[in-house]
Amino acid sequence: MTKRQRTLLIRVGAIVLVFLFAVFLFHIGRQHTVLIDNNTVTRDGVELQALKLVEVQVGKKGEVLEMTPRIRDKAVVVGQRHTVKVVYTDASWNEHVHELSFRIPLMQNMVLISLPALMKNPEDVSFWLENFEGLPTAQSDAPQEEDVVFDELAGFDSF
Template sequence: MNNGTVNKKRLVIRLVLLALLVALGFLLYYYGKEHEVLLDNKTVNIGGQTYEAAEFVRITVNGDTDKQIELYAKERDMVKVTGPRHTIKVEIVDEDSDEVLRTEERVLDLGKASSVMISVPAVAEKAPDVYLPLPGTMTQAPEPETSTEAATEEIPEAGMEEPPISE
């Protein structure tokens, strides 16, 4: 065999192995990524439809009944999950008799998002969209403007000072 063809084969094999390792790294990242899921049991308006908060709900994530979450109206809780797809089961429960009034299951595909907020009433009512904006990303009304004329007269802008006069 020619020494040149052996080097080309080695180079091709090494490049293919490198590409496989990079692909494996991306797969491990995607399927091993941890997500924070905020479960919100508050009255919410999504797409013009209002969903009323349930008085008492029991939530199971991925069928793990040992770690059920119980929420009253106007409460929010967080659960950490690993992987891109999860099943959330919402049971609306009568608080006095502990009887399940209604049950709804939903599959969530979280993809690359690190945090999402889910509306529990929207899940219970089979809404097409159950995702809410995260609390830190909500826009706030702009602050009212105050009179800043006096403040700008007293504080000169940087680089606008007059040079000292030297005689």
């Protein structure tokens, strides 16, 4: 191998390494929104009632959310693999604790966890976790056009 070929090989290798590192960063740095929903849902023709009072924690260090019926909250997470801990006390004062792991698809911005579905069938992730595409935004009074500002000294204050 000539010196020229070796140099080329090292350069190509470096570019490939940087590319792989970029892909790795994309995976570990991707942010997702996890919606936690405590509304009555219908699964396979069966209506699952919203839970009376439930504590939910997404991730080990996530905030513990106390949720009552018809409440939807959210947790913002980074990365694909996460855990959700659900603590629910039923009418007979029996405490049910579920700590489950789930995976968010890389390009999915939002997923929704249905708490009644989770309590019914915690083993089947696809039963309680679904991709959420978001609702179409409501017509607002905001102007349809936004003036683009070109100001030479705009960055001055922040500098």
